[in-house]
Amino acid sequence: MIEPGKSTIRPGLSRPFGLTLGVEEEFVLVDARTWQLFPAAPQVLAASGGERPTLHGEATRYQLEVSTAVVDTAAQLRKELLALRRELVEAASANGCRLVASPSPVMTLQEPLHLCDDEPRQREQLRRYGALTDSLISCGRHIHVGTLDVDTAVRAANRIRPWIPTLIALGANSPFWDGRDTGHASWRTLAWSAWPSAGLPPHFRSTTHYRRCVRTLLDSGASLDTKMVYWDLRPSERWPTLEIRALDMSASVDSAVLQATLGRALVATALRELAEDLPTPLVREDVLRLARWRAAHDGLEGFGLDPFSGAEVPAAVLAENLLDLLAPELAATGDLDEAGSALTVLLRDGSGAHRQRAVFQRRGQLTDVMRHLADETEGATALPTAG
Template sequence: MGPATTRPLTVGVEEEFLLVDARTFTVVPVAPLVLATVAGEPAQLHAEGTRYQVEISTPVADSAAGLRVELGALRRSLARAARSHGCRLLASPSPVVAVAQPLHLTDDEPRQREQHRRFGALTDTLVGCGRHIHIGSLDVDTAVAVANRVRPWLPTLIAIAANSPFWQGRDTGHASWRAMAWSAWPSAGLPPHFTSTAHYRRSVQTLLGSGAALDTKMVYWDLRPSGNWPTLEIRAPDMSPDLETAVLQAELGRALVATALREIAERLPEPEVRDDVLRLARWRGAHDGLEGFGLDPYTGTELPAAALAEALLDRVAPELAVTGDLDHAADTLGSLLRDGSGAHRQRAAFARRGDLTDVLRHLADQTEAF
């Protein structure tokens, strides 16, 4: 049976970037200057939580090819503006080297200062960059139902995207330390399994009432119905510097949602997933990345991470074929499995001379390889 939708789901992406000095590769708080330089350019360029960061938000795209064009154009605009201020754009989930304290938070947002007052050292993790994939259009009821079926594959998405082995000047022993550091926020990590939309709303209100979140913008779950758009928002993946991997993440995310919609339409039962297994699978995906092992989300069985990635591709292949993305997704995932994840390539760059500057230069070069 074919997919439940007659037209492709839309997709949009938010990407966060660090700004580093072009000579020393230390992070620099020049986001206001860079954004002022591109003020006359697309409105999809924004400030982020600190003055070390900038963000792009793509227009809504109907195809992965269209998304790639938008990502490339927006990255080029920011990279050009950064260069004009002696900086480079860095698609890095972590700052790699230590960031001077106190942090340069965004000046014009009292919310950021209140966040720092309430959550203290947790705000250090704001100097990290994620990718948020929006798939729509979905009403809240549908997004909640779909999220339950996408949720088991979040650890595999984390492993595929793993690109943050270094943090504060040292190797963390994890492929995605960002996934681990970010989950220290009380409103972050795996979302609950929701029995209904009412359950979802109660969970959000519990976060607010407990003080774990200032507002709904601080619902930092790896997966959530967006608070601003009629989309399901996947927040788990690390930033990746190369465009092909960025597009792959969007392709897999959209295909997972389409697969869930089809299963719901066909009234297929939702496989049972134990929360304790999924929590361990998330850690293992962040620890091993693509180069080691992971846990089958349904059985808890240890399997090669590559096998889990291929199982994900097999699961969503029919939907990828419908949108014309199957060849690109298969080729890009194949390249990652053959050449190594982003984390693997960062470690290889460091191993050549034992110098973290080489890692930062590698990330900057990849980010600007349009």
């Protein structure tokens, strides 16, 4: 994400104002004829004018990442995402490949893993972590909410943790991995959780405790550096933001904006509760861990676990409960109506995982799934036609 300016949160007020947004999105490249992953990231980057803050490579030569500017409104965020995606779609097409918003390598990789040639860090990851690096070919959406100092970000994270499973269910889009249906709506969530520095962050007793947990990851060898703190939710290691990292990548720009505005409203709600000195709701760690797995398994179409009671609840109800909780903050930023409409459409049409499986059931061909994902990605960038 491009560096934000100074904080616009006004001290002493119970409701924070001016929380900014930034989003990072990761994509894979596939051969336009075979639908196999295509290690063309350097060529596509060159066709787009080279690496820069808004566009850069990822861990492998199959992947690219875009980073929006820091924005204040959902409309600005949508404009940023569309412009960056259009640029990549055109550059990919010029190099014989398709840009795909796929969180997972749907089809079996037919060649050795192509890490970035100029990234010694990825080579060291391969040497130290072995087969765990297979999961580097996965794509997520990261939401940055700022501007926050580390102390505030840590305290806000504790209050947001219970809703991470619901966000996972809302974004579930990776049922297929390495040539098979995994039986999960978001297999990326579980595959990525194999990294020892990934998953839900601890409940931090203080900023000192947070820093101690990070230092333990580094000293134990679980992380090479702070970039490898892969928690679902963390203070950013580069920017003065709280970073929500749990979400699968998806083609829908509407979903991206919905997730970002929900993320900002979660932070705003946490800050309001902190200003009012409200107690942090108690959550059993075992229930939260199971809720995260159930969200990854069932996605939006099945059931989840209420993070506070542990009761089994339809995932759609949990999503609606989240919207109700955040309604005051969404209304304050003018995002409530759009968020409500986007959630209604998502519940009606189904999650990305649901739609992928529907495509596969027609002919049983994973190439159809890849074509569907590529078409959705390109369709999401299309300019509106005149009425």
